[in-house]
Amino acid sequence: MNNIQMIDINRLHPHPDNPRKDVGDVTELADSIKHSGVMQNLTVVPHEGDYRVIIGHRRLAAAKEAGLTELPCRVVEMTEREQVATMIAENMQRADLTVPEQVHGIQMMLNLGESLEDVQKKTGLSRSTVYHRKAMAALPADELQKSWERGGTIADYVALEQIKDEKTKKELLKQIGTGNFAYELRRAKDNQAYKQRLDDVLVFLEPVMRRTTTEPYGSDCWRSADFRDNDWEAKIRAIVREVESQTEGEYLFFIGKNEWNKWTVKVRRKLNEAEKAKEESEYERREKEKEQRKKALKELDKRIEQVRLEALRRLHIPQDARNRIAALWMTSTSYVGDWQKPSFMKEIFGSEGEVAALIKTFDDLCLADPEGMMLPLMVLMCDSAYTWEGAYGVQQDDMDLRALLLSLGYQESDEEKAYWTGTHELFLKEDEADV
Numbered sequence: 001m002n003n004i005q006m007i008d009i010n011r012l013h014p015h016p017d018n019p020r021k022d023v024g025d026v027t028e029l030a031d032s033i034k035h036s037g038v039m040q041n042l043t044v045v046p047h048e049g050d051y052r053v054i055i056g057h058r059r060l061a062a063a064k065e066a067g068l069t070e071l072p073c074r075v076v077e078m079t080e081r082e083q084v085a086t087m088i089a090e091n092m093q094r095a096d097l098t099v100p101e102q103v104h105g106i107q108m109m110l111n112l113g114e115s116l117e118d119v120q121k122k123t124g125l126s127r128s129t130v131y132h133r134k135a136m137a138a139l140p141a142d143e144l145q146k147s148w149e150r151g152g153t154i155a156d157y158v159a160l161e162q163i164k165d166e167k168t169k170k171e172l173l174k175q176i177g178t179g180n181f182a183y184e185l186r187r188a189k190d191n192q193a194y195k196q197r198l199d200d201v202l203v204f205l206e207p208v209m210r211r212t213t214t215e216p217y218g219s220d221c222w223r224s225a226d227f228r229d230n231d232w233e234a235k236i237r238a239i240v241r242e243v244e245s246q247t248e249g250e251y252l253f254f255i256g257k258n259e260w261n262k263w264t265v266k267v268r269r270k271l272n273e274a275e276k277a278k279e280e281s282e283y284e285r286r287e288k289e290k291e292q293r294k295k296a297l298k299e300l301d302k303r304i305e306q307v308r309l310e311a312l313r314r315l316h317i318p319q320d321a322r323n324r325i326a327a328l329w330m331t332s333t334s335y336v337g338d339w340q341k342p343s344f345m346k347e348i349f350g351s352e353g354e355v356a357a358l359i360k361t362f363d364d365l366c367l368a369d370p371e372g373m374m375l376p377l378m379v380l381m382c383d384s385a386y387t388w389e390g391a392y393g394v395q396q397d398d399m400d401l402r403a404l405l406l407s408l409g410y411q412e413s414d415e416e417k418a419y420w421t422g423t424h425e426l427f428l429k430e431d432e433a434d435v
Contacts, residue, residue: 004041006070011050012042014057017084019105020091029062038063041072045083051075054083055090081112085122092123099136099154100145106130107137135161143173150177163188194228201227201265204236227265236265290428293390297426301384304416311410385419392422 042056051073053060063071078086088105091097097105102125109119120130136144136157147156156176163169168188175181229235387393402420406412418424 004072004074007044007051007073007075008070009060009063009068012044012060012071012073013047013050013052014060015052015054015083015087017108018053018057018087018091019108020057020087020097020101023058023061026058026062026065029058030065033059033062033066033068038068038071041074043086044073044075045078046075052083054078054086084108085112085114089122092125098148099133099157100141100148103133103136103144104141106133110134110137132158132161139173140170143170147173147176152176156181159185162192164192168192197227197232201232201236204233205265232265239265290390293426293428294386297384297386297390300415300419300424300426301386304419307413307416308405308410385422386427390426391428394420394422 038059040056040059042059043054044051044056045054054076056071056073060071088109092102092105106119106123109122110116114122116127116130116134119125120127123130125133132154139157139160160169160172160176163172163185165188168191172181172184172188175184226232227236385392385394385398399420412420415424
C-alpha cells in the first residue's frame with residue numbers, strides 16, 4: 001500500500017511518538033492553505049481503522065484551523081521502528097527545532113539501534129553536532145530544558161562534557177544560564193584535576209613505597225613536594241634517592257596540606273617501636289614547650305602593650321605632630337578595617353558587648369575626638385611579633401608604627417627592644433622549628 005488518497009480529516013491523528021511535541025503557531029500556514037490549498041500530501045500509516053500521521057503534523061493542525069474536511073495522504077506500511085525513525089529524521093532536518101528537541105530525537109534514534117553514522121546521514125547534522133547532542137542526552141531532560149530556557153548555549157553544554165563525575169555534572173547543569181556557571185565550572189575542573197593528580201600520585205607510590213595517612217612523628221629524613229606541579233614525579237624520585245642515600249630501612253609517605261596550604265607529598269623513614277616511642281615523647285615535649293613559649297610570648301606582648309600605652313599617655317606630643325597623626329588616622333581608614341574593630345572594642349572599652357553597637361561607638365569617637373583616639377589605636381595596631389608556632393615573625397607595618405612611636409620620643413625597654421627585633425630568648429630558634 002503506497003498510494004495517495006483523500007482522507008477525512010477526523011480520521012487523521014497525530015502520532016503519539018512524534019518527537020516534536022509542539023507544532024508551534026500555524027496561523028500563517030493556515031492562511032496559506034485557505035488561499036492555495038495543501039500543496040504537499042501527508043504521509044500516514046493505518047491504525048485501528050483510522051490513520052496516524054508520520055509526516056505532516058503541522059499541515060494537519062493548520063488544515064484543521066483552516067476548516068478543511070479532508071487531506072491528501074500517502075498511505076504506507078511501516079513497522080513501529082520505521083515509523084519513529086522516519087518522524088525523527090524528518091523533524092531533525094527542521095531549522096526551527098530546539099536543541100532539547102534535537103537531543104530527544106537523536107536519543108530516540110539511538111534507542112532504535114541506529115548508529116551515530118546513521119543518525120548523521122539521516123539528519124544531515126555534522127558528526128560533532130551528533131556527538132555533543134548524544135552527550136547532552138545523558139543529562140536529566142527536565143533540567144536540560146530549564147537550562148536552555150534560562151539562556152544556556154551550545155558552548156556551555158560542550159564545556160560540561162569536561163566534567164567526569166555525573167553528580168557534579170548534574171549540579172552544574174542547574175547553573176547553566178546563570179552568572180554562576182563559569183565560576184562553578186572552573187571550581188569543578190580544579191577539583192577534578194586535583195583528584196586526578198592525587199590518583200596519579202597514589203598509583204606512582206604504590207609499587208615503591210608504603211604510605212600512611214597519618215603524618216609520622218619527628219623530622220627525621222623527610223622532604224616534601226607539591227604534587228600539583230607538573231614535574232612532581234621527578235621531584236618525588238629525587239626525594240626518594242636523597243632519603244635512601246642517607247638512611248636505611250622502610251619509608252612512609254604522608255599526603256596532605258603543609259603550612260602554606262599546599263598539597264604535598266612528604267617522606268620519612270619508618271621508625272621501629274623504640275624509635276617511635278622516643279619520637280612521640282620528643283614530639284609531645286616540643287609541643288608542650290611550644291605552648292608554654294607561646295603563652296609567655298602572649299603575656300609579654302600584653303605587658304609591652306600596657307607599658308607603651310601608659311607611657312604614651314604621659315608623653316608630650318607637639319600639637320602639630322598630633323594634628324598630622326590624627327589626620328593620618330582619619331584618612332587611612334583601611335588601616336583599621338571592620339574585621340579588626342571587634343577586637344579593638346574589647347581593648348578600648350573593656351567589653352565585647354554588641355559588636356555593631358560598639359563599632360558605631362568606635363566610629364563616633366574617632367569622628368568626635370580623633371586626637372583622643374589616636375594613642376590607643378597606635379598601641380593596638382602594633383600586632384604581635386611572633387608566628388603561630390612561636391618564632392619571630394614581625395610585619396613591616398608594625399615596624400613602621402614602632403618607628404613612628406620612637407620618633408615621638410617613646411623609649412623602649414631592653415626587653416621590648418629584644419621583642420621587636422627578634423632577639424628575645426622566648427622566640428623559637430630557626431633550628432627548633434617543627435617542619
